[in-house]
Amino acid sequence: MHRRLAAATAFAALLALAACGNPDEIEATVADPAASGGTQKINTSPDQNRVRAEKVDAIAAKVPEAIRADGTLAVGVSGEGSPPLAFRADDDRTIIGVEPDIAQLVADVLGLELDLRPTSWENLFLVIRSGQNEVGFSNITVTEERKDIYDFASYRVDSLGWEVKKDGKIDKIEKPADIAGLTVSVGSGTNQEQVLLRWDAQNKAAGLAPAKIVYYQRPTEYQLALRSGQIDAYFGPNPSVVYHAAVSGETKVVGVVPGGGEVPAQIAAMTKKGNGFATALSEALNTVIQNGRYAEVLARWGLSTEAIPTSEVNPPGLPRK
Template identity: 30%
Template sequence: MKTRHTIHTAAAGLAVLLALSACGGAATGSQATDIPKTQNTRDISEGVQPDEAAVALLPESYKAKGELTVAMDLSSPPMTFLAEDNATPIGVNPDLARLVAKKLGLKLKFENTAFDTIIPGIDGGRYDFTATTMSATEERLKVLDMINYLKGGSAVAVAKGNPLNLANDALCGKNIGVTKGSSQQLKHLPNVSKWTCEEKGNQAINAITLPNVQEALTQLDSKRIDGVFYDASALAWAKEQQPGHFTVLEPRMDTRTDTNVAMGLKKGSPLTPALQKAIQSVLETPEYKESLDYWGLGESAITEAKIRQ
């Protein structure tokens, strides 16, 4: 879903949004609390029982070790980041990784590492798997087994209340902000412009390339651009942290691509069958939907932990 540069810009751009979260609402569901989300370090997997079928598929070496190591780039709220204690991984990906480990009856060890070092680390045996909002690209599938666990995707943010009456298929001639190096800039916006505008004889969408999402949202707020095309999860988080500033169009933009993201482990790993079974078990738990709802991503739920080919 992202290039490495996108992750850096998301982290930089959302730094202000993260700081604003102390004014945010309380958690909901069994994570209910009167503290801000960025301070909530509760383990969502508390009380979740192992899945016997998944445990039965575990290789003996993992049973003996009793622990899984997961690699994450903890820099991209609300998916994967550190709590205000600067020690506890929080967000959708840490929640789901904890649930997967619990379904396998194993402890979980987090390794915070740069995104572009994750695959080499898995290949070199330093990490057992990753849950870091990774798209199953052709290149990655050559070296990883990848299992769907979440729906990704892109969305468009517009001025509060959508005064220009914009829609996903009605952006022709509009100034739409994208972040430098993102999949939206490099691939999705040119394609959407072609399909919805240029092939119909209309003016192309005017892409305004900006350094990060915070700058893009600032320009939207000041009416210097008409919209922002970015990762749906980040826009949902930003909307929660900056209420009343902008509207996110629904549904998400159709980019005519498989938007599911996948957990990854070494190609041909003996852990793959057990991990797939555990992920499928997690998708069927109330905690899965609870986590997505809590982080503002209820639309991202899927029902099948499919191994990507």
């Protein structure tokens, strides 16, 4: 069953709620701040009618033979449900979201058929490293440590958001001191976990109360914990927390920080180190950036503020720990 939601997005502000429902079942109407007014409907049906691009022979020729031999592009995406990044459509099977849409554009430019392969966050890195999947499009932050093992082609700004209960007492989280003594949740093994641990260490060094950090495997688990008051806040990808706050009507976003906490970060397509694929990926991304298809995809999901002007191969990553 579809429900209709009217909301306005802003980069650092919460979407305004007009209806509530399960984020995997909702048909949303979101105002894109980069659009010329009005609202846009977010299609959560299996029939996505994705924005498509044309093959560019010169770029397709740069795809390593081992990857283009079967004519498909095996793409690892999140299978855990993180709208609007990657989540299951109303049929509970089809993977949709901004990450699959960008992967589709890249596959088109490279002349390959898109093969989406949902997996857990922890397994994503293993299947890319083993070559089982050829590239990952899963809100992956570029870090200097990850560059030791993987190659990257950037395509989006990384931003993180703080989500709290809507009727709670927390109105702002923008610095380490704001989380002193709170019970907070974050995804294990993520970049935001490193930011959170760094903030907590700074608080302890300053004599402030430590945060209690809680980990959950699935988004639905942290969402339930937030609603029930078991945790005070959740720290995750800004697109996901803004979307959930809008569709649930029970939470709000009270702070947005760069992906590195204090420093900017980039989201990138990730491939196995040294396989020669990153250049073709970056050139494909720059093609759709230049011809406007990339902007269409971001606008479709209300993420125009996270656009980058140019894709880079192995851009500067977050510093080593």
